[in-house]
Amino acid sequence: MTRSSTELIDSLVEDAGPVRPVSAVTGRLLLLAVGMATLAVMHALAGFRDDMLRLSPDPEVALAAGLMALLAVAAGLAAVRMARPQVGAPSAGAPWALMALLVVPIVALGGLASGSIPLSQIGPGVDCLGAGLAASVATLGFLAWWQKRGAPVNPPRAAWLAGLAAGAIGSLAVTLECPTDGLGHIGLWHVAVTLIAGIAARIALPPLLRW
Amino acid sequence: MMAAAQAGDRASYRLLLTSSRTWLARYYSSRTAPQMIDDLVQETLLSVHSKRATYDPARSFYPWLAAIARYRWIDWLRKTVRTEELADDMVSVESGEEAILSKLSLETLLSRIPPAQASAILWTRINGRSIRETAAITGQSESLVKVNVHRGLHKLAALVESE
Numbered sequence: 001m002t003r004s005s006t007e008l009i010d011s012l013v014e015d016a017g018p019v020r021p022v023s024a025v026t027g028r029l030l031l032l033a034v035g036m037a038t039l040a041v042m043h044a045l046a047g048f049r050d051d052m053l054r055l056s057p058d059p060e061v062a063l064a065a066g067l068m069a070l071l072a073v074a075a076g077l078a079a080v081r082m083a084r085p086q087v088g089a090p091s092a093g094a095p096w097a098l099m100a101l102l103v104v105p106i107v108a109l110g111g112l113a114s115g116s117i118p119l120s121q122i123g124p125g126v127d128c129l130g131a132g133l134a135a136s137v138a139t140l141g142f143l144a145w146w147q148k149r150g151a152p153v154n155p156p157r158a159a160w161l162a163g164l165a166a167g168a169i170g171s172l173a174v175t176l177e178c179p180t181d182g183l184g185h186i187g188l189w190h191v192a193v194t195l196i197a198g199i200a201a202r203i204a205l206p207p208l209l210r211w
Numbered sequence: 212m213m214a215a216a217q218a219g220d221r222a223s224y225r226l227l228l229t230s231s232r233t234w235l236a237r238y239y240s241s242r243t244a245p246q247m248i249d250d251l252v253q254e255t256l257l258s259v260h261s262k263r264a265t266y267d268p269a270r271s272f273y274p275w276l277a278a279i280a281r282y283r284w285i286d287w288l289r290k291t292v293r294t295e296e297l298a299d300d301m302v303s304v305e306s307g308e309e310a311i312l313s314k315l316s317l318e319t320l321l322s323r324i325p326p327a328q329a330s331a332i333l334w335t336r337i338n339g340r341s342i343r344e345t346a347a348i349t350g351q352s353e354s355l356v357k358v359n360v361h362r363g364l365h366k367l368a369a370l371v372e373s374e
Contacts, residue, residue: 004249004253005232005249005252005253005256008253008256008257009225009228009229009232009256012224012228012256012257012260013221013224013225013228014221015260016216016219016221016224016260017219018217018218018219019217019263019264020217020264021217021264021265021266021267021268022264022265024267083265084265084266084267084275085262085265085275085278085279085282086270086274086275086278087274087277087278087281150262150265151258151262151265151279151282153278153279153281153282154282210286211258211261211262
């Protein structure tokens, strides 16, 4: 117990005023709002698929979209929770959701290799990739801001989860809009959005999240 | 107490910081050199103060404090590695770094990095040999010893952070 730390405590107590605890519920609601706004903007700009709007989508598209939504929820909730210091990993569901989503490109690659999925099904996808990444930006920006406002004690993991959540929202948005059917196209071009966003966030965000 | 402190109760806050200081000193005593403990305790108390809004009143206080303490410790380890990178004299060993390495269950950690890096760190940082002596002992060139020390220390920091 040194004099200097006693003086520090005195000054901290002197400076202490009421603070409003960071609310995880607020974070979840804001994340939901940003995600829904992203989908709404995508619909306004490009229009969702007719079969999606009729709620009778192609089964493969519906399966992929469901897995993307699952990852967006799991990684997004974990990324929001990581703004608070805590012991242990709060991201338990996100890795499983990611692995479930990765089944889509694995099946696509297997199908392409065996010939059961024609190469032509991959189709041009750079536009989908660009649109998906653009649709990821708002969610990534929100989660980075939320985490920076808090105190993530594992910035690399927090950044990775934020990137996966944002990428999954982008993948979902472009899957709901893109008229191309088939796992060959969705598994490669659309899922790539999630992976690229996750990796980019994992590389770029940690220095910004350190405190 | 922390919930009261968040509401602006200064008496509770003083009590909390004082007991936190004792807890933190004990926490860091098993992780770093004695002369570094007070600096780390003070840095952590400042973090507690600046991030007190992130405490969830529905949860226990000490796991929250432990998470911040661990983060500050890792951050300090990273800074130590960066300081090492900037140093011109690769042989000099800061007392803080040496103490950290001695506390990190070295055998376990060194077994998880490439043998050439582990060997370079072991001879230069733990046994205090010069770069030239280490090069002669390990059969690595002097520049390779330097590179391996750098990369090995980076990997050790990353390993501690990921655990």
